[in-house]
Amino acid sequence: MTGVPTPRVDPPDVRRRGFVEVRWRQFRRAPRPVFRAVMTSLSIALVLGILFLAYDLALDRGATPPGGDLRLLALTLYLAIVLVAGAVLTYLVVPLPTGAGDRRATRTPWSLALGLFAAVPIAYLVLVVLHELVKPLIA
Numbered sequence: 001m002t003g004v005p006t007p008r009v010d011p012p013d014v015r016r017r018g019f020v021e022v023r024w025r026q027f028r029r030a031p032r033p034v035f036r037a038v039m040t041s042l043s044i045a046l047v048l049g050i051l052f053l054a055y056d057l058a059l060d061r062g063a064t065p066p067g068g069d070l071r072l073l074a075l076t077l078y079l080a081i082v083l084v085a086g087a088v089l090t091y092l093v094v095p096l097p098t099g100a101g102d103r104r105a106t107r108t109p110w111s112l113a114l115g116l117f118a119a120v121p122i123a124y125l126v127l128v129v130l131h132e133l134v135k136p137l138i139a
Contacts, residue, residue, distance in 0.1 A: 033094040033114065040093060041086035041119040045126040048078050053130045057138060075127075082123040083116060090115025 017025070030038075052074055059069055091111040 034118070036094050037086070037090040037114050037118040038122065040089045041082065041115065041122040042126070044085050044089070045082045045119070045123050048081060049126040049130045052078050052127075053135060053138075056131075057135065060139065078127075079123055083119045086119030086122070087112045087115035090118065 055074055056071060059065075059071065091107055094111050094114060095107055
């Protein structure tokens with residue numbers, strides 16, 4: 001304010017990140033609620049998927065369980081349990097952010113939706129990996 005003009009300093013040029021670099025950064029720094037939702041669904045899907053793979057391999061090798069070949073029922077139960085458990089456990093594990101203050105964490109149907117949206121692709125990806133990659137290696 002003395003009347004002496006200050007020299008204008010141009011900000012440094014900011015390098016634009018490429019698509020792959022942006023996605024890799026998002027992968028490395030995933031928000032905690034998303035990470036928890038994905039890991040909850042992934043752990044359930046892996047355990048149940050391995051059980052389904054063991055049942056499938058046993059039937060392929062000639063086992064005759066009571067009731068016959070119930071792979072379709074087992075697959076349906078797998079999907080239902082992964083979707084419901086992923087949604088409910090995410091609802092229990094992932095509270096909504098509270099912001100500043102001492103307010104208690106809240107849970108809404110959005111927490112259930114986050115768990116469901118995380119569980120759908122994970123359930124199918126685990127089945128594909130187990131059936132298309134792991135099963136040929138074991139069988």
